[in-house]
Amino acid sequence: MIGKSEANKASATRFIEAFNSSEWDVVREVVHPDFVLHHPVGGTMQLGPEGMIAVWSDLKAAIPDARHPIPIMVTDGDYLATLLPIYGHFDGEPHQGISPTGNWLEYGMVNIVKLENGQLIEGWFGMDPLAEMAQMGAVPNPPTRPLTEFEESNVRLFEDTVDGAYLEYGKITAFGSAVVALGPPQYAEDAKARKLEIYVEQQGEFTLVRSHEFPTIPPYGGALAVDTEQSRAVVSRFFDDVLVKQDLDALIDLASIDVLIHPTAMPCEASCYGIDGMAFWLNHTLASFPDLTIDAYHTVASGDIVAVRWEARGTSHGEFMDVPPTGAEVRFTGISMFRIEDGVIAEIWDTRNTLEIMLQLDPELGGRYSH
Numbered sequence: 001m002i003g004k005s006e007a008n009k010a011s012a013t014r015f016i017e018a019f020n021s022s023e024w025d026v027v028r029e030v031v032h033p034d035f036v037l038h039h040p041v042g043g044t045m046q047l048g049p050e051g052m053i054a055v056w057s058d059l060k061a062a063i064p065d066a067r068h069p070i071p072i073m074v075t076d077g078d079y080l081a082t083l084l085p086i087y088g089h090f091d092g093e094p095h096q097g098i099s100p101t102g103n104w105l106e107y108g109m110v111n112i113v114k115l116e117n118g119q120l121i122e123g124w125f126g127m128d129p130l131a132e133m134a135q136m137g138a139v140p141n142p143p144t145r146p147l148t149e150f151e152e153s154n155v156r157l158f159e160d161t162v163d164g165a166y167l168e169y170g171k172i173t174a175f176g177s178a179v180v181a182l183g184p185p186q187y188a189e190d191a192k193a194r195k196l197e198i199y200v201e202q203q204g205e206f207t208l209v210r211s212h213e214f215p216t217i218p219p220y221g222g223a224l225a226v227d228t229e230q231s232r233a234v235v236s237r238f239f240d241d242v243l244v245k246q247d248l249d250a251l252i253d254l255a256s257i258d259v260l261i262h263p264t265a266m267p268c269e270a271s272c273y274g275i276d277g278m279a280f281w282l283n284h285t286l287a288s289f290p291d292l293t294i295d296a297y298h299t300v301a302s303g304d305i306v307a308v309r310w311e312a313r314g315t316s317h318g319e320f321m322d323v324p325p326t327g328a329e330v331r332f333t334g335i336s337m338f339r340i341e342d343g344v345i346a347e348i349w350d351t352r353n354t355l356e357i358m359l360q361l362d363p364e365l366g367g368r369y370s371h
Contacts, residue, residue, distance in 0.1 A: 005075040008115045009221070012080050014119060020067050032119040038331070040353040041129050042095075062095035063088040069186050071194050072337065075301035076228075078116065081300040081307030083218070083337055083349055084109045085267055087187040090136050100246055101137040109263030110335040110351050111150035112309050122171060124309050126335025126351040129219065130358070131264045142321065145271060147174060154179055154201050157217060162206055170268035175277060177201045178209075180260065182268035192217045194267055196347075198258050210258045212304045212341065222303025229246050231298050231340040234304040237311045238338075238345060243294045248282060251275050252283075264277055265337065265349040289314025289330065306338045312352075316361055321354070322362045332356045339361065 002010075011030045018026035031049040038044050046049065059065055066088035073082045086109065089241040091102045108289040110126040117366065134141045147155065151174035158172060158179045169183035179199045184191050195213040199206040222228070234254060241250040259270035261281050286292055292314035302308040313331045334352035338345055 002329065007118050007221075008075050008078075008080050008212060009073055011115060011118045011120065012082065012113060013070065013175065013219070016068050016070055016084065017058050019060070021058075024057070024323065025052050027056070028038070030119055032116060032121040036122045037118055039124075040125060040127055045135065056165050059095065061093040062100065063090055064083060064092045065089055066105075066235065067187070067189075069189075069191065069216065070219040071216045072221075072305060072357055074222045074305045074307065076298060076300040076302055078114050078301045080115060081110065081112045081305075081335075081337065082251055083265060084111055084267070085186055095136065098133070098136050103135055103136045103137055106132040106266065107133070108262070108267065108351065110307055110349055110350060112298075112335045124335060126265070126309070128264050128351055129353065129355040131159045131304060131354075133355075134148060151176065157201070158199065158206060159203065160332075171270070173270060175232060175273035178258075178269050178273060180273060182270070185217070186267045194220075196260070198225040208365060212346070220304040220305070222301075224303055226304040226340065228301050228303055230343065231304055231306050231338075232301040234343065234345060235301075235308060235338050237301060239294055239297050239310070242282070243292070244287065246292075248279050250287055253344075256341060259345055260347045262349045265303045265351045267349070267371060288325070290316040290317050291315050305338045306340065307335060308338070309333075309335045322355065323358065328360070329356055330360045334361075 014026050015030045018024065028049045031052050033048050035048050035052060036044060037047050059191055066086055068084050068086055071083050073080065082112050084293060085106065087106050089102060090100050090105055092100055112124045113120050114122040130139065133139050153170055154174045169181045170185035172179065174180045178201050179201065181197045186194065193213055193215050196307040197208060238254050241247045255275050255278055257274060259274060259278050260270045261278060262269055264270040272278055292312060295311045296311055297308050297310040311333050313329060315329050316325045316327060318325055332353050336351065339347040339348040
């Protein structure tokens with residue numbers, strides 16, 4: 001007899017694949033009549049199966065080739081969490097008032113659902129709506145970290161000497177002398193794994209210092225050899241000590257020296273590297289909201305994977321994405337996924353509702369950023 005964990009994974013997989021194939025009758029089978037969705041744009045919506053079909057049909061009409069691969073899926077009791085990037089071309093119908101541009105879209109989500117008797121009864125979608133809007137062409141793309149001349153040189157040297165030798169990388173970037181390579185491209189339908197490799201350049205030669213791979217077909221469900229509660233405790237300490245108490249020195253004990261931060265939860269992109277990079281990432285938000293704290297969080301964990309749904313608040317005392325400080329309290333939400341390796345945080349796939357922050361800082365931006 002199939003256990004609850006595997007049954008829930010089967011229902012969630014059918015749910016996601018129904019989006020990929022537009023098989024809406026499957027949604028009617030796996031979604032509970034009382035299904036509630038907490039969406040970063042739409043808020044809390046009582047949808048049921050038909051409402052969920054309407055939401056997805058609208059998105060597929062705008063992005064006809066939209067597809068969700070499922071790199072990671074973990075269960076924890078009645079809850080299930082997925083790392084869920086989306087890929088496709090915005091060449092269909094207008095979406096939420098945005099005219100199609102033909103742009104290629106690729107942004108990530110970390111979603112959590114609750115199941116009851118094999119049906120999805122409640123869901124929380126974690127994504128950055130501004131990332132979607134920027135890629136659709138509705139608002140400017142946020143600035144990305146520019147590579148230094150030295151880093152660009154290391155990427156070129158890596159591509160000439162290492163890349164293509166035995167693995168098709170999806171993304172290659174550099175942080176000082178470290179080169180981070182991730183692949184294969186997760187949008188490829190034949191991608192069966194996701195591999196991370198970190199090299200360090202010395203005198204024109206690259207030394208592999210860290211490598212990690214997990215299968216993605218079927219979705220990675222967490223390492224059975226890793227104690228789930230220990231992983232949960234590490235992430236809880238990160239929230240309690242680093243985020244609530246703002247003790248960034250605790251990162252030395254909680255994060256790998258090669259920790260990676262993945263923006264908008266993309267499986268094969270990295271925006272910050274190492275403990276110093278992680279501290280920079282956190283300080284960037286703290287500069288805008290110095291008293292930032294976490295009011296509540298809920299974890300879904302299995303083995304080395306921990307997903308966290310969180311609620312944050314802070315007072316606007318610094319500029320945020322070119323919007324001047326207001327002195328007002330701002331509240332926002334997000335969902336993050338952590339991978340634990342050797343008892344410390346090795347990777348974070350992060351989503352937060354940036355749109356929610358922007359509209360609280362300046363409601364007049366609503367005409368520009370409404371979605």
